[in-house]
Amino acid sequence: MSGTPVARAKSLYEEGRYAEAEAEARAAARSRPRDDEYAAVALFIAAIATGAQGRHAEAVVTYDEVLPAFSRIFGANHWQTLKLRSDRAQELASLGQYAECEAECAAVAEAASRRIGPDMSLVTAAARNGLIFALNAQGRHQEAEALARKALAVHRELDRASLVLRLGLARSLNGQARHEDALAEAQGADELYRALPERQCRPDKGAVELVSATALLGLHRTPEARRQAAAAHNACLASFGPDHRRTLETQTLLDRIDGTRP
Numbered sequence: 001m002s003g004t005p006v007a008r009a010k011s012l013y014e015e016g017r018y019a020e021a022e023a024e025a026r027a028a029a030r031s032r033p034r035d036d037e038y039a040a041v042a043l044f045i046a047a048i049a050t051g052a053q054g055r056h057a058e059a060v061v062t063y064d065e066v067l068p069a070f071s072r073i074f075g076a077n078h079w080q081t082l083k084l085r086s087d088r089a090q091e092l093a094s095l096g097q098y099a100e101c102e103a104e105c106a107a108v109a110e111a112a113s114r115r116i117g118p119d120m121s122l123v124t125a126a127a128r129n130g131l132i133f134a135l136n137a138q139g140r141h142q143e144a145e146a147l148a149r150k151a152l153a154v155h156r157e158l159d160r161a162s163l164v165l166r167l168g169l170a171r172s173l174n175g176q177a178r179h180e181d182a183l184a185e186a187q188g189a190d191e192l193y194r195a196l197p198e199r200q201c202r203p204d205k206g207a208v209e210l211v212s213a214t215a216l217l218g219l220h221r222t223p224e225a226r227r228q229a230a231a232a233h234n235a236c237l238a239s240f241g242p243d244h245r246r247t248l249e250t251q252t253l254l255d256r257i258d259g260t261r262p
Contacts (some may be wrong), residue, residue: 022049054243063088094245105130125161132168143174179218206235
């Protein structure tokens with residue numbers, strides 16, 4: 001997108017400057033005709049940046065605003081339209097709408113997996129990641145594990161998609177009280193996280209520490225668990241703010257460790 005009307009908004013988002021990215025993207029959208037391709041892409045960036053600040057309900061509203069434009073401009077089965085649907089569904093999960101996230105991510109994964117190309121492969125992996133998260137959130141950890149292992153067997157690239165799938169697998173193992181296995185997966189995810197460019201992994205700040213802390217707590221290694229949970233909370237608070245789903249999840253884990261919640 002270099003040299004386009006949305007280049008600055010995209011760059012700000014990749015730098016983790018989410019409030020600035022949102023403002024820039026919304027200004028770019030306002031400056032273009034409503035049926036313009038770049039106006040639609042700008043609103044897509046605004047939706048992602050809004051969600052990254054923990055304003056998940058507002059993000060869904062923006063996704064709903066821009067989805068018809070993407071379907072019209074790119075086509076219902078274009079990878080960009082499917083990516084938007086996957087991202088929107090994962091905002092629904094952040095609002096606790098897990099069944100809705102599950103249904104939408106399953107539909108997107110099915111549509112993307114029937115097509116070829118690297119973009120479709122990434123969309124398939126992203127949608128499966130959302131589906132895994134939704135299954136875990138509903139306590140269906142064995143289903144989530146099976147899907148995560150299947151997705152990782154297909155998506156062999158050592159990229160961000162592999163990272164989030166491994167984190168989903170670790171969550172499913174924690175959910176089954178297989179904490180040694182979960183910790184091993186978290187350690188592998190940590191190695192991959194550190195090997196990838198920072199711009200790619202900023203949306204995953206605190207995620208490795210969160211699953212690691214959960215596994216360590218399950219292994220009764222409480223001091224280590226608290227250090228990891230605190231690191232996760234600090235990273236999420238600094239990157240996403242206090243209202244982001246992951247920030248709240250890390251705070252809940254800290255409270256649990258400290259004995260203020262069951």
